[in-house]
Amino acid sequence: MTAQVLVVDEGEADRQALCAAVAALGHTVHAVASGQQALAHLARASGVDVVLLDLVMAGPTSCTDVLMAIKSDPRLQHLPVIVVSTAEHDDEIARSIELGASDHLGKPVRAPLLAARIDAGLAQKRLRDTELDHLRQVDGVIDAAESIQAGDxxxxxxxxxxxxxxxxxxxxxxxxxxxxxxxxxxxxxxxxxxxxxxxxxxxxxxxxxxxxxxxxHYRRLAEQAGELRSLIRGSGEASADGGSRPGSAPD
Structure with a gap:
């Protein structure tokens, strides 16, 4: 499985070495030198699958700040973050795990462990992506059922x-x-x-x-209409009789 991997490390030599190791595994690498740059990259870019985050950074945005920002962002909170450090930072490692880091990788980085950590992070992210997609589709079915109920x-x-x-x-x-x-x-x-x-x-x-x-009332009107028709017919017949003998002498 190939991935988009963001490498965050203030030390140029360590950053280049880690980028080379990640690229050798066939993954696409994006590298930044500070926590601020890491958050800016994540804000503007989509498709990052795994973050390799240096545990000890001297800049204004520490590893803790980056972790807290990622885990408080609904768009990023399920992004696997693997902290990278030397072995003497046990307390910081434990704290980073508490804050949501998915794993830890020791320096100097060894390729087999790097590959295993990235693969585990990818599996975790893709499982979560599948779950989220399934939940979205379940919501779609529910919305459709509710629209039917509403007459749409x-x-x-x-x-x-x-x-x-x-x-x-x-x-x-x-x-x-x-x-x-x-x-x-x-x-x-x-x-x-x-x-x-x-x-x-x-x-x-x-x-x-x-x-x-x-x-x-209707019956009375009907009777009156009948009488009126009889009168009209009688009058018509009388007129016809009177005009049937033209030129006759009067009595």
């Missing part, structure tokens, strides 16, 4: 998760299928409600018409 059926964000072959992928596929089924049932329910409203409107209209036509 856009579950396109679950498509990458649904490609997984594990149980999380199965859960994502179930949620996607559930979203489709719920959306289809809701559409059918809306159609049925619309049809029911139309039938209710028709029924209410028929009932209101019946209420009008069955009323006493």
């Amino acid at each position: 059926y856009d579950v396109s964000s679950l498509e990458p998760i649904a490609q997984r072959a594990d149980r999380l992928g199965t859960l994502a596929r179930v949620v996607v299928q559930m979203a489709g089924e719920v959306q289809a049932r809701e559409s059918e329910l809306r159609r049925q409600v619309t049809d029911l409203r139309i039938e209710i409107d028709r029924s209410q209209l028929h009932r209101r018409v019946s209420e009008v036509t069955d009323s006493e």
Whole structure:
């Protein structure tokens, strides 16, 4: 496994030796000469996998300061930090472990131990990255389920998760299928409600018409209209009879 390794050491000779040893293992090396430079590099650069941090630095930003800054940053707190020192700094080594350093490497650095420490740090980081990615995807499934509950059926964000072959992928596929089924049932329910409203409107209209036509007032109006039509017909017939003998002499 290759890695991006940040080497932090104030001593130029030690820094160059450590960089050469790391590069000989096939890793990409970034080197800085102080704790301040280390924090600046981590702030602007992404992809650092392991930090090799000199335990004893005389600058204003000590090994302790660097460790505390890394472990208090949510973006960096899981980054493996291996402190490097000579054997006489047992107390400082113990303190650095308490502050979150993942391992210790003695000076002068020996290649087999360096390789083992870096590999262990990489394994630790990649395991943690996998866990964090899994947790993010679990949150994605939960968010999708909550959106379905709220009536939003856009579950396109679950498509990458649904490609997984594990149980999380199965859960994502179930949620996607559930979203489709719920959306289809809701559409059918809306159609049925619309049809029911139309039938209710028709029924209410028929009932209101019946209420009008069955009323006493309507019957009186109908009778009066019938009488009026009879009068109009009678008047028309009389006019027709009077005009059927044109030119006849009056009595």
